Amino acid sequence: MIPAEFDYTAPETLQEAISALAEGGEDAKLLAGGHSLLPLMKLRLAAPSLLVDIRRVAGLHGVERQNGDWRIGALTTHATLARSAQLGVVATVASTIADPQVRNRGTIGGSLAHGDAAADLPAAMLVCEAEVTLQGPGGQRSVAAADLFKDYLTTAVAPDEVLTEVRVPALDGWGHGHQKFNRRSEDWAMVGVCVVVKSNGGTCEDVRVGLTNMGPVPLRATAVEEALRGRDLTAESIAAAAEHAADGTNPPAELNATADYKRHLARVMTRRAIQQAVGG
Amino acid sequence: MTVTDQAPAGRHVGRPLRRKEDPRLLAGRARYIDDITLPGTLWAAFVRSPEAHARILSVDKSAALERAGVHAVFVGEDLADLAGPLPLAWVPPGVEVNNPEHWPLARGAVKHVGDPVAVVIGEDRYAVVDAAADVVVDYEPLPAVTDPELALKGAPFVHEQFATNETHRWSLGGGDLDAGFAEADVVVERRVVNHRTAGAPMEPRGVLADYRAGTLTLWSSTQVPHFLRLFLAILLGMSEERVRVIAPEVGGGFGSKLQVYGEEVLAAWASRKLGQPVKWIETRSENLAVTHQGRDQIDYVKIGAKRDGTLTALHVQIIADLGAYNMLLTPAIPALGAFVMSGVYRIPAVQTDIVGVFTNKCPTDAIRGAGRPEATHLIEVTMDQLAHELGMDRLELRRRNFIPKDQFPAEVAFGIVYDSGDYEKTLEKLLEHVDLDAFRREQEELRARGVYRGIGFSTYTEICGLAPTRAVGPQGFGNQAGFWESAMVRVHNTGAVTAYTGASPHGQGHETTFAQIVADRLGVDPEVVEIVHGDTATGPEGRNTYGSRSLAVGGEALARCAVKIADKARAIVAHKLEAAPEDIELVDDRFVVRGSPDRGMTLAEVAGAAYLNEVPEGMEPGLETTTFWDPDNFVFPFGAHACIVDVDPETGKVTVQRYVAVDDCGHAINPLVIDGQVHGGIAHAIGQALYEQVQYDDRGQLVTGTFVNYGLPTASELPSFETDRTETPSPVNSLGVKGIGEAGTIAASPAVTNAVIDALRPLGVDYVNMPLSPMRIWDAIQGANREGGSQS
Numbered sequence A: 001m002i003p004a005e006f007d008y009t010a011p012e013t014l015q016e017a018i019s020a021l022a023e024g025g026e027d028a029k030l031l032a033g034g035h036s037l038l039p040l041m042k043l044r045l046a047a048p049s050l051l052v053d054i055r056r057v058a059g060l061h062g063v064e065r066q067n068g069d070w071r072i073g074a075l076t077t078h079a080t081l082a083r084s085a086q087l088g089v090v091a092t093v094a095s096t097i098a099d100p101q102v103r104n105r106g107t108i109g110g111s112l113a114h115g116d117a118a119a120d121l122p123a124a125m126l127v128c129e130a131e132v133t134l135q136g137p138g139g140q141r142s143v144a145a146a147d148l149f150k151d152y153l154t155t156a157v158a159p160d161e162v163l164t165e166v167r168v169p170a171l172d173g174w175g176h177g178h179q180k181f182n183r184r185s186e187d188w189a190m191v192g193v194c195v196v197v198k199s200n201g202g203t204c205e206d207v208r209v210g211l212t213n214m215g216p217v218p219l220r221a222t223a224v225e226e227a228l229r230g231r232d233l234t235a236e237s238i239a240a241a242a243e244h245a246a247d248g249t250n251p252p253a254e255l256n257a258t259a260d261y262k263r264h265l266a267r268v269m270t271r272r273a274i275q276q277a278v279g280g
Numbered sequence B: 001m002t003v004t005d006q007a008p009a010g011r012h013v014g015r016p017l018r019r020k021e022d023p024r025l026l027a028g029r030a031r032y033i034d035d036i037t038l039p040g041t042l043w044a045a046f047v048r049s050p051e052a053h054a055r056i057l058s059v060d061k062s063a064a065l066e067r068a069g070v071h072a073v074f075v076g077e078d079l080a081d082l083a084g085p086l087p088l089a090w091v092p093p094g095v096e097v098n099n100p101e102h103w104p105l106a107r108g109a110v111k112h113v114g115d116p117v118a119v120v121i122g123e124d125r126y127a128v129v130d131a132a133a134d135v136v137v138d139y140e141p142l143p144a145v146t147d148p149e150l151a152l153k154g155a156p157f158v159h160e161q162f163a164t165n166e167t168h169r170w171s172l173g174g175g176d177l178d179a180g181f182a183e184a185d186v187v188v189e190r191r192v193v194n195h196r197t198a199g200a201p202m203e204p205r206g207v208l209a210d211y212r213a214g215t216l217t218l219w220s221s222t223q224v225p226h227f228l229r230l231f232l233a234i235l236l237g238m239s240e241e242r243v244r245v246i247a248p249e250v251g252g253g254f255g256s257k258l259q260v261y262g263e264e265v266l267a268a269w270a271s272r273k274l275g276q277p278v279k280w281i282e283t284r285s286e287n288l289a290v291t292h293q294g295r296d297q298i299d300y301v302k303i304g305a306k307r308d309g310t311l312t313a314l315h316v317q318i319i320a321d322l323g324a325y326n327m328l329l330t331p332a333i334p335a336l337g338a339f340v341m342s343g344v345y346r347i348p349a350v351q352t353d354i355v356g357v358f359t360n361k362c363p364t365d366a367i368r369g370a371g372r373p374e375a376t377h378l379i380e381v382t383m384d385q386l387a388h389e390l391g392m393d394r395l396e397l398r399r400r401n402f403i404p405k406d407q408f409p410a411e412v413a414f415g416i417v418y419d420s421g422d423y424e425k426t427l428e429k430l431l432e433h434v435d436l437d438a439f440r441r442e443q444e445e446l447r448a449r450g451v452y453r454g455i456g457f458s459t460y461t462e463i464c465g466l467a468p469t470r471a472v473g474p475q476g477f478g479n480q481a482g483f484w485e486s487a488m489v490r491v492h493n494t495g496a497v498t499a500y501t502g503a504s505p506h507g508q509g510h511e512t513t514f515a516q517i518v519a520d521r522l523g524v525d526p527e528v529v530e531i532v533h534g535d536t537a538t539g540p541e542g543r544n545t546y547g548s549r550s551l552a553v554g555g556e557a558l559a560r561c562a563v564k565i566a567d568k569a570r571a572i573v574a575h576k577l578e579a580a581p582e583d584i585e586l587v588d589d590r591f592v593v594r595g596s597p598d599r600g601m602t603l604a605e606v607a608g609a610a611y612l613n614e615v616p617e618g619m620e621p622g623l624e625t626t627t628f629w630d631p632d633n634f635v636f637p638f639g640a641h642a643c644i645v646d647v648d649p650e651t652g653k654v655t656v657q658r659y660v661a662v663d664d665c666g667h668a669i670n671p672l673v674i675d676g677q678v679h680g681g682i683a684h685a686i687g688q689a690l691y692e693q694v695q696y697d698d699r700g701q702l703v704t705g706t707f708v709n710y711g712l713p714t715a716s717e718l719p720s721f722e723t724d725r726t727e728t729p730s731p732v733n734s735l736g737v738k739g740i741g742e743a744g745t746i747a748a749s750p751a752v753t754n755a756v757i758d759a760l761r762p763l764g765v766d767y768v769n770m771p772l773s774p775m776r777i778w779d780a781i782q783g784a785n786r787e788g789g790s791q792s
C-alpha cells in the first residue's frame, strides 16, 4: 500500500498548473480529490512521476446559476453536489457515491476526467446533456458529455489539459429518478440507471435514460427513450419501455454478476427509475 | 466435575460497567505495533508469489541490493540455521496427517498466491517496498488446483511427495448409525457449502523484533504471545528465558492472530542476523491474501427422523479445504465442529467424518468459531429442510428434539457432556420479542404487494472455554499443550491491585470484566484494579485468548486467585482485630468481624499490615499470589436467534430487517460487554451469509484482494440488533460463566439463511447455499421458475 516514488507540486493558478503538466511530460498527472488516483498508485497500477495538485487553484469550486445552466467548478466535491438539491438528478446521483469520506474528497472534475465505467456521475452528465470545459496549452475547448467518454478509463481530456468546469443545463420542470444497484451501500454500482422526464398531463414529452456500468462507457438507453417519448406515462407503458434497457449493450461480467444478470438488472432498474421520475 | 460455590451477585459483577479500555481506544491514545519505534529500526518488505503454484527457478537480488539503504535480501535457503519449519501443534493420536515443510520463506516452490519468496530489509519503509519490486524471480508455473472436490480426485498435487491432496481423515461418532437410519421414516440429504472467509481485523498484522545482547524482545499483533515465545525460542535455538514477546494493543484478531507466522519468525531471525531492530507492518492487501483464512467446507449432511419428528440419526461428511499448508491448528479446525454436531438435540446416533484437502490457496485455520459455525450452520439449516419435508413447524420440530433441561449434565451420542442448558427458555424468551402470528399476517400482506419477507431461526449450542487439558491435550484430542490458565494478583501498599492474566485480549474487554471479578472479591473499586496481559515478561506463563476461553478459564483462574488473597486478608484482619478468621467477612469495601460491622479493615489497611509484616505467626509478609486452573469440562453457551429479511424477488437482493438474539452464557459479568460481543458476532455471521467470500479463480488467482471486492459489511448493511439473555449458570466454574466471544458468529448464519429460504419458498426455492448474493438468489428463482417447482 505504498506508491512508487513521485514528485509533487501544488500550483496556485490554472496557468501554472497547465505549465507544470506540460513540463512534467507523459508521466505527469493532475491530482484533485485523489480518490481514484491514489488507490491506483498505492496498488502500483499507476506510477506517475509528478503529481500536480490543483486543489489550491482558485476559481474551480462551487455551483452557480448562469442563465439556463448550472456552472459547476471542477473541484466541487460530491458532498457539495449532494447538498445542492437544485441540481436535481446530479445531486441525487452524487449522494449515492461511496461513503461520506469519499464524497468529501472526490470531485466532479476528477470523476469525469477519470472515466471509470462504474462511476455514477458520467451517466448523469449524459442525461443532462452537459458540457465540460477543458483548458490546455493551446487554449480552451468545450466537449459535450456524449463525446467525453471514449473507453475504459479513457476520456477526451488530453494529458496536458485541465477540466475546469461543467455546464449542466437546468432541467427546470423535469422529474428525475436514479437507481443504483449494489450489494453494500457504499459499493460501486453493479448497474446504475438515471432518468430525467418531462411530462405534460401524463404524457411523456421527453425522456432521457442513462446507464452506468453496462459497457466501457456510460450509455444512453435510446430504445427506452424512443419507446416512451410521446406516450402516456402508465405503469404498463413504462414497464414495456424498460424492457429495452439492455438493447444493444454488451456489459462486462464481473465477480458476482454475469452479463445476463446485469442486463436483467438494467431492465428492472430502468423501470424503477422512470417510475420514480414520474412520481410513481 | 465439582460444583463450587456459585458467584454471589456482586457489587460490580453483573453491572453494565463501561469498558475501561474505551477512552484510550476512542481517543486514539492506544499503542499498536505501528506506534512503537526503536532507534535504528530496519523495515522489511516481502516479495510474494504472483503464481498459485510454481517452481522457483532463480531469484535475482542484485537490483534490489543496489537501492540506497537496503541492507539485505534473504531467500528461503538463507534461513538454513532455523531449527525447523513453522509448527503444526495438532498431533492426533492414531491419525496420520500429511504435513509438508512450511518455511518463513519458500524453498524451491510456491504453493499459493502470496507465498513469500524473499524479504528485503532496509532503512526506509518506502524504499524496501520499491526494492522488493526490483527482486526478479523466475517461476516455472505448475498446474494449480482450487476446488477441494477436484483436488481429492487426483493430480495436480499441491505437494507432489504425498501423491495425494488428502491431508488426513478424522472421525467422531457414537450410537448405531445404521439402526438410526433404518428406523427413520424420512431422510433428508443436503450438500451444504460453507465458503471461505477472511478474519479481516481492523488492524492488520505487524511485528517488531529487537535482538540485542543475546536477548530477543518481539512485539507482535498476536493473540498468543506465550505460544509465540515458545516457538521463537525453539526455531531460533534460543533459551526460552531470553525471549520476551509483547502483544501491545491488538486491533482485533478473530482467530487470524492465533498463529505462529513466518513473518514473526523471520523478523526475529533477521534482527539477530543484522544486529538491528526489524519491523514489518502488513498491508491490507497482504492481510487478505496471506493471513490465514477460515471455513471453506463442503458438508454432505444426512439426517433421519420419524414421522413425528423424532430424530434418529445424523451423518456428516466434511470435505475441509485446508489450503496449501498446515499452520498451527489447520487440520484440527473442522474437528472442533464435530464436538457440537448434535446441536441442542437428542440424536441417538451421530457420526462426523472429516477429510482434509490441500489446495493452492491460502491456508485456513481458526476464524471466530473455528469449526462450530460450520457445524451449527449445517445442523440448523438441515433442521429447517427436515421440517419442511415432514410438513412440520420448524420450531415444533426443534422443541420435540431439544435435550430437556432436567437431563443436564447431558451426554450426547459421541461422549461429549454438555454442562448445562435450558433451550426451551431461550426460545420462549425469543418468542416474547418476535410475535410469530403477527409476523405471518404481515408476511402474507407483504407478499400480496410483491415484497417477500421471511423469518429464520437458529437454536444453537457451542463448545467453548478451551479447554480441559485431559480432553484436548496430548492424551486427548492431540494438541501439544495444556489449556489451563494462570492468574497473579498483587495488592499494592495502598490497596490498589494489579492482576496479571495469561489470557491475551485483543478487543474483548477483559480489563473491565476481569477487574469487576477481582473488585468483588477484594472489596475495592474496579477503577483501582489494573489488568495486565499480553507480555511474557510480566505475570506467569499463560495460554492466551481464543476459543471463547478467557472468562471461563482465565477469569476463573483470576477469581480463584483473588479468593486466595481474600483468605489471606481475612487471616490478617483476624490477627489484627483478635477475631477468628472464620468470623471475618467481606461487606462492601471492608473485611469485618461477623456481628460487629464497625470492627473491620479495608484492603488498603490489610495491605499496610501485610507489607509491615504485621501478619500472623508463620505467615509470609506481602499480599500477592499466583493460581493456575485447568477446568474439568468445556462450557456450552446456547441460545435462540431469529432473523427477518426481505428479498427483492426481481433482483435477489436481501436486506436484514430485524435480528433478535437471546443468548445464555451463564452468569453475566457485564451485560454491556456481552452485548458488544454478540453484536460483533452476529455482524460477522451476517457478513458471511450475505456479503463476504474469499474467491479464487480456477487458476488460483485471488480475486478478492481488497475491500472493494471482499464484501465486509458496514453499519449501513446491519439492522439495530435486539438482544436479550437468560442466565443458566455453568457448574464447571465458580463464576458460573460460559463464553460469548464466538456465540453470535456460531449462531447467526443459519438464521439468516433460513429466513431467506422462508421468504423464497412461495417462489419455489427450497434451498440455497451461502453466500446469499443477489445473483445467486436470482439464479435460484430463475431455476425454480424453469423447473416449475422445488429442487429438493
Ligand SMILES: Cc1cc2nc3c(=O)[nH]c(=O)nc-3n(C[C@H](O)[C@H](O)[C@H](O)COP(=O)(O)OP(=O)(O)OC[C@H]3O[C@@H](n4cnc5c(N)ncnc54)[C@H](O)[C@@H]3O)c2cc1C
Binding pocket: A029, A030, A031, A032, A033, A034, A035, A036, A037, A038, A039, A074, A075, A078, A096, A097, A098, A099, A102, A105, A106, A107, A108, A109, A110, A111, A113, A114, A116, A118, A119, A120, A121, A157, A161, A162, A163, A164, A186, A187, A188, A189
Ligand atoms: C472506496 C471508494 C469508493 C468509491 N466509490 C465510488 C462510487 O460508488 N461511485 C463513483 O462514482 N465513484 C466512486 N469512487 C471514486 C470517487 O468518486 C473519486 O473521487 C472520483 O472518481 C475521482 O475524483 P477525484 O477528485 O478523487 O480524482 P483524482 O483521484 O484526484 O483523479 C482521478 C483522475 O482524474 C484526473 N483529474 C482529476 N481532476 C482533473 C481535472 N480537473 N482535469 C483533468 N484531469 C483531472 C487525475 O489526473 C486522475 O487521472 C470511489 C472511490 C473510493 C476510494
